[in-house]
Amino acid sequence: MATIVVLFVVLKSLEENVVYFFSPTELYNKEDIPFDKKIRVGGLVKDGSVINNQMSINFIVTDLNNEIIVSYKGSLPNLFSEGKGVVAEGKLKDEKYFIADKILAKHDENYMPPEVSKILNKTEEQ
C-alpha cells in the first residue's frame, strides 16, 4: 500500500516533466508561458520554411494549427528535413520566436523502402 502511495506521489510530481516537448498549440494555451526556463518545442518542420544563412538556421515548427519560428546555430541531425518531425531545445524569446541550442530529429512509425515511396509518389501524381 505504502509503495503505491509513493509511486503516485512520484508520478504526480513528474507530471510536468513527463511531457518531453510542447507542441506550438500547447505552448500558446499555457497560462504561464516560461520565458526564462529551458523548454522543448516539437512538431513538423514546415515545408519551404528552412532559411540557411551564414549565421544561423531558421525554420518554422508547425503542428498544423499553430506555428513558431525557431532559430538555431550548430549542426543538424541527419534526419532533419522539411516536412519531418523535429524537437528543439532552448528558450523562448517571445511568443512566436524560439532560440534553440539543440535540435533533435523525430521520425515517425512508418517504415518503407525507397522504391516503394517512388511508386507511391508516381501513383499520386497520376
Place this chain on the structure above:
Amino acid sequence: MLKKFFPNKILSFSNRLYNFLNILMLIFIFVGLIYALFLSPPDLTQGDSVRIMYVHVPASFISLGCFAFMGIASVCALIFKIKILPLMAKSLAPVGSVFALVSIVTGSLWGKPTWGTWWVWDARLTSMLILFIFYIAYISVWKFVDDYEKANRVSSIIAIVGSLNLPVIKYSVDWWNTLHQTSSITLASAPTIHYTMLIPLIIMLIGTILYTLIVFLMRYKTEIMKFKLDKKNKEN
C-alpha cells in the same frame, strides 16, 4: 502440456527436446539475420540504421513479456500459494533483464544516427530504464536475501509493483509527447511497416522467443533441482 512444467516432469525433459528447440532457434535467428541485414531494404528516411530495429524490437518485446509473466505469476503465487510459480518467475528474470539492457543499448545506438542523441529523458526511455531497475531489484532480492520465504515475498511484491510500469511503457508514446515514435504494429490497425521489413522482424521475433524459452527451461530445471536439494538439506 502444462503438466510438463511441474517439478517432477520438468526434470525428465529430454535432451532431444532441447536439441530440437536449439536447432529451430538457430534456423530462425540465422535466416532472420540474413534477411534483416542483407536482403531487406534500407528505410526511406533512416537508411541502413533501420536494421537495428530487428534486434531492438524483439529485445523490447521479450523484456516486457517476461516481466508481465513474472507479475502475473507473483500475484497467483501470493493468492493460490502455488510453489512452482515463484521459481518460474525467478527463472525468467535474468533473460528478461538482459533483453531490457539489449533494448536500451540498441535503442541508444539507433538514437544517435536518427534523432541525433544517445539518450533523452522522455517517457518511453525513462520508463524502460525503470523496468531495468525493477529487474535488477528483483534479481538482487533472490540473490541477497537468504531466507526463502522472505525472498519470495519481497521479490513478488517487486514484480507486482514493477508490472504497473508495463502499461506505462507500452502507452507512453500515446499518452505523452515523446521523442520515441509511436508503435508501428498495433492490434487495431494495419502495421505501418512495409512487408519486406515486417517479415524479417517477425522471423527475428520468433527466434528470440525460442531463445528465451530455451534459457528459461534450462534455468527453471536448475531452480527446481536447487529447491529440492535445499528441502532435503533442511530435513536432514
